[in-house]
Amino acid sequence: MYIKKILWTLAILGLFVSAIFAYFVYNAMLRPNTAFNNDKxxxxxxxxxxxxxxxxxxxPLLNDLGSFHTLAKQKKYIDNVRxxxxAIKKGMSxxxxxxxIRINNLPVKVSFNNQVSLEKLAGRIANQIEADSLxxxxxxxxxxxxNKNNFNEATxxxxxxxxxxxFFWNTSANGFRDRMLKEFNRFWNEDRTNKAHEIGLSPNQVITLASIVYEESKQVNEQLRIAGVYMNRLKIGMPLQADPTIKFAAYQLPKYKNTIIKRVLNVHKEIESPYNTYKRLGLPPGLITMPDISAIDAVxxxxxHKFLYFVADAERLGYHKFARTLSEHNxxxxxxxxxLSSQGIIR
Known part of the structure; x- marks a missing residue:
């Protein structure tokens, strides 16, 4: 009888311990522990x-941080933070x-449009991944x-x-840059590289010209024709005479900081700059903005065609009139x- 009592006592004690352990397991591991109302x-x-x-x-996201800490220690997460x-889903244990949070690092969508400088691009990207703009x-x-990848600061x-x-949100600055190089090399496939060679331009030169085409017109169906005008000028040794490059040159000067040039005047055309395509032959040393892919493919x-000139069309704003001769262009x-004068735009 005495032995039976001991065995019963041990059995009850075992059940009690098991119940406590089961409660701990449920409380620490399996019970929902989220305190927010959104789905994620x-x-x-x-x-x-x-x-x-x-x-x-x-x-602020959990009902019981203490139980989370206990289990995190048990599962050795405390020393393996990644x-x-x-994502934390509503109702998660x-x-x-x-x-x-140990294995499901989620990618983020990183988007950027036509940034005008590396500084502007860095600021845009820094709002989307961990790396800071500096x-x-x-x-x-x-x-x-x-230098290793055939670029310079201008290109x-x-x-x-x-x-x-x-990208993963925790991508480093070098990681972002290196991935963009891979995307660039993927873009410049055999077909595009061969086309650049056929028209006598390097990929960097194509993109430089595309930046001018893009600034001239955002109309995709017109970019091909504008690109043709500039290619005609290059072919005969005529200056590009591209107003967007004049504006770019002006904006580098303190006098024109924080201003908007709506009308290119003769005084602007006298600015001394490698980007002044009225005074210098050929392409400028680099981009004046980041062009759309449509403008690159347009080049x-x-x-x-035989057009050498174009000017904005007052009757169809956003489009241009093209001319073969200077008299027609004038x-x-x-x-x-x-x-422009009727609209009070004098500069």
Whole structure:
């Protein structure tokens, strides 16, 4: 009888311990532990963050941070924090949350449009990934990287093709730059490279001309014709005489900072600059803005015609009138200048 009592006591004690353990397992591992109403919440864990940094982000999202901490210690997550963007779904248990922030680093969509400088691009990207703008600028302007990959500071912006891309949020500045180089090399496939060779331009020169074409017209169906005008001028040794390059040259000067030039005047055409295509033959040394892919392809596939001139069309704003002769062009130009004057645009 005495032995039976001991066995019963041990059995009851075992059940009690098992119940406590089961409660702990359920409470710490399996019970839902989210405190938000949305379907998902996101946390961004920076590079070099420790568990306390993670806990600070999770605290407003959880009902019981203590049980999460206990399980995180048990699962050795405390010493294995990984940077990135992670999703916490409503109703997740501590176990689910730890598994998610351990292995499910989510990509983010990084988008940029036609930025006018590396500095502007860096600022745009820094709002979308962990890398800050200063580290991005440093990576983008790294002389060894540029020289190794046939770029310089004047052409470096052309490596970045405006589009949307997937990155991990914790991508470094060098990681972003190196990925963009891969995208650039992928863009310049055999077909595009051969077309550039056929028209006598390097990829960097194509993009430089495309930046002018893009600034002249955002109309995709007109960019081919404008590209043809500039190719005709290059072919006969005529200056490009591109107003967007004059504006670009002007904006580099303190006098024109924080101004908008709506009308290119003779005084602007006298600016001393390698970007003044009224005074200098050939292409400028680099881009004046980041062109759309449509403008790059417009240069590679330019329309073959005999036009040497074009001017904005006052009757169809956003489009242009094209001319083969200077006299015809001057007539078109006078019409547009009269329109500008009627609108009170004198400079």
């Amino acid at each position: 919440a996101y946390i961004y864990i920076p590079t070099g963050a420790n568990f306390d940094d993670v806990a600070n982000q999770l605290e 940077p990135g963007k992670y 501590n176990n689910d949350i730890i598994n998610s 580290s991005l600028i440093e990576a983008m302007k790294d002389a060894d990287f540029l 470096a912006l052309g490596m970045y093709l405006p589009n949307s891309y997937e 590679l596939n330019f329309e073959k 007539k078109n130009a006078r019409e547009y200048h009269r329109y």
